[in-house]
Amino acid sequence: MGLARVAIVTLGAIFVLFGTGGIAIGPYRWMTRDNFDAVMEKMDTVNEFNCKEMSSESLRLPANSVGQRPKFNVLPQIVIFPNRTNLIHMHNMALNRAYFYSYILQRLNESQVTDFPMLPGMLYYYMGASADVSSGVGLMNGSGVLFDTHTQYANWYPTILLFNNTLPLFGPKAFLVDDFQDPVNWLREPTNNTIRVDDLGSGPGHNYTASWHPLNSMVVRDVPNQIDFIPDLRTDYRAKHQYDYLIYNATRVGEMERMPNIKRQFFGPPSPGISEPYQPVYFTRPYFDCGRSNKWIVSAVAPVIDFMVRYSIETKLRRPQYVAITVTDLDFLRIDFDPCDRSVDSPDRTYFSGVARCRSTTLCEPLPGHGYQRGGYVCHCRPGYRYPYWQNGPFLGRDIEQASEAEADQFECIPVEWKLQRLTERGITPNSKRRRRRKRSLDETKELVHLMHLYNASAMAELRSKVAEHDRRDRELKRAQKAGSYGLGSLVKGLLSRAARSISTPADMGGQNVHYLGRLATFDADRFKAATQLISFTASVTPENCAAKTPQQLELPGEAGYGADTSFQVQARSALRLAHFLSAFSQNVNPDEVYGPFYSDKHLNRDQLFGEAFANVMSDGWIRSAGIYYDREAFWDPLLKRRIEYFGPTAFKLASDDTGDQKQRQLSFVAEDAAGWPLERAYFERDWFRILKQRWASNTYGLETFVNKPYVRTDLNGTGSKPFQRYPLYYRAPRFADMYWSKPYFDCNRNRDPNSRHVNDWVITVAAPFFGYSEQRSLQFLGVTAVTVRLDKLDINQCPGNFYEANYFKNSAPCHFESSYCVPVIQNKFQLENYKCECRQGFEYPYNDISIWFFAGGTVSSQYERAQRNETNYYRMLKCREGAGSTLLPSRGSILVAMLVGVLVANLSRD
Template identity: 30%
Template sequence: MPRFAPSAYRVDVNDTVYSKETSTPNLFHVEDLGAFDLESLSKDYTSDFYRTNEWYRIWLPDELDRRHDTKTTYQVEIRYANNTNETFIFHGARGNDEILGPVNWTRPYFDCGRLNRWMVAAVSPVVDIYPRHTQFKHIEYPTYTAAVVMEMDYDRIDINQCPPSQGNNGPNRFAGTARCKEETTECCARGRPIIVEWERRKAFGGPLSFGDSSLRYRALHFFISDSQPQPNLRRCHVKTIFVSDVFSSTNAFSCVPVHGLGFRRGGYQCRCKPGYRLPELVGGPYLGELVERANAEEYDKNFDCLKNGQIQRLPVHLKKGHPFVRDQVNDQHYEHVNVTTSPEILHTVRPNINVMLNFIKGVQPTNCSRRNSDLVLDVDIAHEAEEQFENQAKMAVRLANFISAFLQVSDSTETLSGKRVADKPISEDQIFGETFAIIMADSKIWSAGTYWDRNKFANRKFFAPCAFKTESNTRNYKIEDLARLEKTDEFYVDKDWFTFLKRRWSTNFDALEKFYLKIKVRDDEMGHYLRRHERYPTYYRAANLNHGHWTRPYYDCDGHLKQWVITYAAPFFGWDSVKVKLEFNLSLLLLLAFVSDSSKSELRPAAKSKFQTGREEMRSSEMRSSTEIRIEGRMESRADQNREWGRSRFI
């Protein structure tokens, strides 16, 4: 074929394929951009007449022609189900740790005639050997043969109007365009200011007027009151009250960008500088959206901060507290006295958080076998893990949806017109490659596996390719078929995550999303024009991000990783033998580094976990006897214990 460029794009319009005729993002047009009339040069994406093909010019054609040392080399060790081994070396795109990286970005462009909106594309190259299948290695060389393009809506990209600073050092044409009054306010270019402000007000007893754990992902706002704070709202808005009095002080604000508002003005907050405070009637930082809408008179009279008159300075003399006061403090924070370093720290009501973290990090491959019952952490230790690893979980959902679409749309037994032949069933090499590509794409993913249920894969009773790596940013990977395992406790069909998803999706599939496809294919191998697919339109059902399953953090002692990980499993589905109803075929599993220096992941306990329970839990019948023993032991040797368990805490 002279050109081949399958392209799929989302159509969010009122389409007649839906019974309710409502706007939905679950309709896709699929076509081959390589099928066009040879006289229409404006449709040739390799030609200069194609106005929006900058994504093609970024990588193609490959300028470094006929050279063998220009492409990154990777190595993968493969172990099949029959315990045979193979080492395969191939050329690929640049690694994630390289400076330029494997992805390039295009300039924003208007996609005229197709989506009719401003787009920006991320482009990554595909490396192959050319010429292929010659068996003469001295004439074959690696080269860029294709490019994968991901186009995104440019209007949904946030702009940062805050002045240049750390994290906002440019190039940024919109830098410094915020209307915050710079004398008493400042613009912070990084961080999540809403959570910071909520934590600050909670700590100092101020009114809680807002709180949001993920505003940077949302654009819709709700209003809430000061008397009923709801920090767990997915979307919220700061309640701001304007006053008409003219403040005597100068301005004292900082500009804080608010994420998720898209390509428009006002995506920031004006926050008071240190040494200044908001007026009493103002419930939070001034929203940039309101500042931008204010006229000259409203802008001059409002959006100011007042001097707080407070001065912070270090104490001149340190004096040890009275023994009675020190005993009262120790009674309130008994978890810091007589601290135990045993695994029981994970199961106490109020453990010492520092000792607990030291125990978690102290579990090593050499001692993990002696602590089998303590290798699984509680759920509240993985607070917001779904948000921290959301992008990695979406990669599992993407592959799960790809396999669901292939199993439900493709039919290897159908007969097509002309010279076209039906697609072959999905092969083992395809699953190996798709699974292996996941761990290559993200350094936070340490292992990925595609686990098929019994007799669901063609000509195989069990099939479970699992790819993993043993160090971050490596060029050497390993992949093996876990169907070779014979022990019952090691087999994947008996794992908790597999049985949970299988029970959940055994009978009812109404919760799955329905995606419609309008596919157009080329008329012949030369591709002079496009024609509709035999099933036009067609559809398939697949899971979304919420249909997956998160496990509790655990230490992978018996596996390949030998570290603390958290697992996300996504299901995918295919037709039964008579193609009447869907059935659970398999699940795709990701192992993400939970406590690892290389992945830079954080361990953040929940805001309302059992580690932060009140004093009434300390006086419960379960803990009363042990608490009295701790107090008696503390009274006997107060000076030694103060030196051992943090003397500076009670000064």
């Protein structure tokens, strides 16, 4: 019986592997096999039990399985859509850690006495990797840093590792693990709060730099994907960019140094211009993470640079060298893919292009948030077509993927007849008059044949039959009108007979009427006026005139920042990640602890915290400033060996990233101790610090508990791995929902002081609290981390919203809501054009336009404003017409009815 079952399974596997493209493996016969099925078959053949016997190629998916990969030199110029949020967060976080480690390794690379002990210790690496994962649950699956052979100068083995000696390999890597079987998990439900950290440079077969190691060809050295940072074989100076930075210290609270205390340079990841080939971050092919997370993941890889050889008196022998790579992982199943068909030469074409099952009369549009599964798309009607009367909005991909063959034929659009010409400033063009129907000419037949490549045969047959039925009804009505009299009764009877249809509406079946207008379909003219005035005001405030305005005038209503938590999620995660790291480090590191040959980390020092602030600013083009702001006497200075009153390392990006010029960004990074800000600008009086302190200083209930399971090497050579002496480690940190978002405000340099750093633009600040233990071992509020983002990247949502939504711009879209509805459009712009008006159910777009099937928000808003100023406009023409209508122009019959009704009313009034 067992052999028979094995034989059946084997034959089934052979049938699947050798199947052709025409074999249908979906639930219905019409669903043919495609690339999505091929990838699923490959993924299903690999699991945690057989992955070690698989070849390297069997553990990897095609290189173009992930599309639209972020590129550092292109990100400032493109619109970022929600379906790329995960990849951009991976990109920025890998670059963030690469900048930090490059900075700190070179900053503390001079003295054995003062610099070497201040380098990050082992727990710094472990807690940093754990914070990357815990702050981005759902966005990141793993994070780590992998050092090249003999490039890690460890300072946590002072008794057995002599100074200026190295570890053979060191690779701390954190990844999420399932905790449903943990003894302390009473509910046996996964929490996504348990993180394991391994040193990949220890244990049997740990040499990840060797060509035979599975991880080498996937992450460490994948030359076809341009991942070849270690070992360092690059000689081009452009591959190692040099960054200048300045640091100003505070002499005391409220007083800043006039001259920079530190003015240095460091080599970091490449900073390419728009046309330069080198990228600081590259993405791997999707691969199976065998033996660790046991998932299909995608990694982002960035290089870490240090001066080698370290602490050498032979300075001529020292050079910047790639010494490590930072790696961030994401579960492949969480990455959205574009299933829509793209041209062969399109840069957006991927391995999954064309797997969507939209019909020929529709256009495909991908949807965010679906991950690797079918149905992540919608099918819009092509220009010149409309939805059937029973369809409310676009066809959903998930409905199409579940449809039978008979049901699939219903996902077609109907051609729009009697289309009008496109609109101009004076309305409809002269050749848009109504034309009499006639028999199709030979030219029309040729045109129909020319469009056959857009439609399959069955769809065209159905559409032509529908068009023929429409023509037949028109001819019958005209014959009836010609045969009968033109009295009022007969005319009304004819019109009513034409309008009658034998159809069932959703209202007939107990559903909502298709033309019902709820409270979410409204336009508020006063709100539109207020929104226009607010946008005009923000444009009028400049760095030159902001000093003449009061602080209240430089603040916008809090409702104006609606949607910032979505638009700026990636930037907010940078602040949250830093808050998680500071919480984990402060709650678990005791400088006096010694574990045999292993010594614990020292207190956090100024150089490390300034480096973290620099990393947040340098890794994200949207962040203009970032900082760490300690509460009163919460920071222990290891140099002064005492607590200081206030400490707030803050980094600024003073130059714009909107240009691809590499030279312009060289001198754009400045940092200062915010404790030296004037008292009227003191950070401990700002709302984002004060409100978070009021919330968390006395009550820490609501913080999330995270579990860290660290594994360390058993000896210097890493022959084995064992749990850390304090296993596991716990720390409590805030969630994304606990972050504070400030009102939009203008960060103004009022005194025009060249030594005072400001963004000088409309910005939003988002902050997260971090916590540590007091001397009584009680959890206490230590401070906040914050990032500041420019407001002009925020998308405005003018569409109708619920009454409880604090959106300043809601109900300000002047769509014609009786025939259309509002849809927000992502443009990364703070302006009143981020919407479109699409036709409602039962209505159609009436104009002869080959490119769009909706009314653009910019056109609608501008024409509405012209109408309000009594200028020439065509605002009233920006509406959809009923699907059964022939034209927006009045027909002769309707004019005759109106005249007769008018005469009848006049006669009755005389009587």
